[in-house]
Amino acid sequence: MNLKNFSYFVKEALISLSRNRVLSLATVSTMAVCILFLGLAVLLTVNAGNFMNQLESDIEIIAYLDDSLSDQQIRAIESTIQATAGVQGVTFVSKEEALQKLQQKFSEEDYDLQQTLGKNPLPHTYEVKAVNPQEVAQVAQVIGEIPGVYKVNYGQGVVERLFQVTKWVRIISMVFMVLLAMGAIFLIATTIRLAIFSRRKEIYLMKLIGATDWFVRWPFFIEGILMGLVGALIAIGLLSGGYTSLINNAQTALFFIPLVRQQSFLIQIYLSLAAVGVVLGTIGTYISLNRFLNV
């Protein structure tokens, strides 16, 4: 394709876009709606993933220590835990700190918990983070066998169920996005087919006169790409506007869900959506056009 032809193709594409205004508008709207939904799905998936990661990283193992241990023995246990495979970090919580935390939970200043309880009944504990939250059960078992540790707790039962849930949330959101993308391609191909159908006489003529397939295709591709891009930009505008105001306003109401807010990451998502618009426009045009080129 030489430069002279390219300007001709662009001119043809623009002329036909403005001449078939209604169909162009229908295609652009379809694109915008499809990409908007796709974008919503991506943002939901990304945030769900982020939330799941956070939940998983909150998982920790609490190792309860025997009351009779000396300071030296306690420090020895810390080194043993530190050296255990799969352990990311260890924090010591003394029985005094534990009591203070408990006191804070009751949060009544004039109420002295220690006085009520007499002797501090809480043990020293180690809070252990696993490198991989999925391995928490194995790590907990190893730690539980260290002499001086009389009990480990990592939310047995609950954690396993959480992993089941996060796994399914991830699978379902992937499947949902793939289905949405396929639906979008079908919808867009149908709209573009309508636009091309109204010009089948022109295509037939071009082919009979001796136009190559690519000569016929280029203006349509340029049209499809432009429509995909414009549709994507509309969708991205709506999406980024909505998401920004969600971050700014709704975060207080939804404080327990950590929304993804890194600008660079969000921009990456928006750019990918623009690329998706271009790709959808191209694939849609390709699918719709081929039938009419068989002359």
Add this chain to the structure above:
Amino acid sequence: MLVQFYNVTKVYGNGVKALNDISLKIDRGEFIFLMGPSGAGKSTFIKMLFREEVPTQGQIFISSRSVVRMKRSEVPHLRRSMGVVFQDFKLLENKTVGENIAFAMKVVGAGNREIAARTTEVINMVGLKGKEDSFPGQLSGGEQQRVGIARAIANRPLLLIADEPSGNLDMATAEGIMDLLYNINRKGTTVVMATHARELVKNAGKRIITLEAGRVVSDLCTLE
């Protein structure tokens, strides 16, 4: 020899046998009428020439090249050596007369200066001087067919194919169109024209091929 058909048979997907064992030759510079009742196979014959259809059996050569064995990518080049005129004109309604002709030249990659010169030339040739900027809807049927012919000859084809070019026109207008086609033929272009109109063919003194039920039933120089 421009066109050679060897034992060409065409059976469509629905089982209809449109052409049945046709063999014939067309020389450069000939003017040929293709006659026969509806459904005799005229349209199929014509579509074979520009390879919209390919034979089920047999061989077709155009300028000594096999149309049957031709690759899909070579078809555009075959078609550039031909011009096609349709019964329903098939003009682009949203383009002017000049643009319709320029479009045909642009499609095959002609340069802008060449297009401008040749468009003026063929518009004059078909007698439509001054109508360059009219839209097809503003022209009479005869004038529209002249645009169709101008478009078909713009790329200087070796072979001009006309499928019932006067089918939608009254007798006087049809005769004008015939004169134009004879003129084009006299300048060296081979013409194949399918028609029903015996009165146009009768005294023309041209070769007449008659098809019936997919077979050539006569190939004569006058109509009896």
